[in-house]
Amino acid sequence: VDRALTRFQGSILVLAAGTIFSLGPLTFRALLEADAWQYLFYRSFSAAVVATLTIMVLGRNPIRSIVEAGPWQAVAGLALGSCFVLFILSLSRATAAFVLLLQCTSPFVAAILGRVFLRERVRRDTVAAMLVASIGVAIMVGGGLDGGDRLGILFSLLLPVFLGGYTVLIRSSPARDPGVPTVIGGFMVAVVAGLVSLVGPGLDLPIRDMAMGCIAGGLLIGLGTPVFNYAHRFVPPAETSLLLIAEVVLAPLWLWAWPGEVPATSTLVGGGVALSAVAWLTIRAALREGSTRLRWSHGLHAGAVAAEPDHPNR
Known part of the structure; x- marks a missing residue:
């Protein structure tokens, strides 16, 4: 993929990917017997397979794509896989509210890492939107911040660090195939989750459970993550x-909407606040840039680091 996007177009696609990812809990709720590790195996394996097939459909060799992507894309794949595992481990040892709240600190981590490694300035409107969105998420989780045991808290703290690091790695490294990190991370997690499951209950599950894992991985992650x-x-x-x-x-x-888990009023109010901040930032990007495309700070391929026209020193 060699087409350049405006900042607004990129924001819309990132929002679309987030919307796709948000459907994942539906598949987890629909499980009959599978535990978290069994679900993680089928989800990760199918995601890696679909990402591999996507690279092949585009006429490229997956192995060659991984080699050409370079070491930083491999690190990005490991970071992505770590996010998958850390999220499951966090939820198993800490409250969902605590995990979600810490996950939403990833924009701050990404801002710091982007400033240090990419020398990218963070605009004031971005900082304002980050703060408002954080307040919204805090309202969402309400009084559910009971934390968990020490390992659960540790995993929850590591999650936004890996997520923020992943976003910086993807933006900085020149990979031609966006699916490479999914292939690396997916197969890595599939091996780990498969071994954990084989030591325990095994991988033999009802067809419905396997289908839910494959839908979550192959459809939601396998297609959403490359986008x-x-x-x-x-x-x-x-x-x-x-x-x-x-x-x-x-x-x-x-x-x-399905299966009918009625959210608390605080969830709706806080969610509205957070989404408003995201929508405001996206609209600001559209108004600021119009149809102006981002120039490249180096390279002419899709993986080059995009730099803003008003900051020629990057």
């Missing part, structure tokens, strides 16, 4: 992580 990886090269890391808060906000709404 996210490509689009967010045109959006600063802090804004990318902020746009992904849509995933946290929309998930309870889908569970409300």
Whole structure:
């Protein structure tokens, strides 16, 4: 993919990816017997397979694509896989409210890492939107911040660090195939989750459970993550992580629609606040840039680091 996007177009695609990811809890709720590790195996394996097939459909060799992507894309894949595992481990040892609140600190981590490694400035409107969105998420989780045991708290603290680092790695490294990190991370997690499951209950599950894992991985992650990886090269890391808060906000709404888990009033109010901040930032990007495309700070391929026209020194 060699087409350049405007910052607004990239933001819309990142939002779309977050919306796709927010459907994941529906598949987890629909499980009959599978535990978290069994679900994680089928989800990760199918995501890696679909990402591999996507690269092949585009006429490229997956192995060659991984080699050409370079070491930083491999690190990005490991970071993505770590996010998958850390999220499951966090939920198993800490409250969902605590995990979600810490996950929403990833824009701040991404902003710091982007400033240090990419020398990207964080605009005031981005900082304002990050703060408002954080307040919204805090309202959402309400009084559910009971934390968990020490390992649960540790995993929850590591999650936004890996997520923020992943966004910076993807934006900085020149991979031609956006699906490469999904292939690396997916197969890595599939091996780990498969071994854990084989030591325990095994991988023999009802067809419905296997189908839910494959839908979550092959459809939601396998297709959504490459779109996210490509689009967010045109959006600063802090804004990318902020746009992904849509995933946290929309998930309870889908569970409300089916299977009928009625969210608390605080969830709706806080979600509205967070989404308003995200929408405001996206509209600001459209008004600021119009149809102006981002120039490249180096390279002419889709993986080059996009730099803003008003900052020629980057």
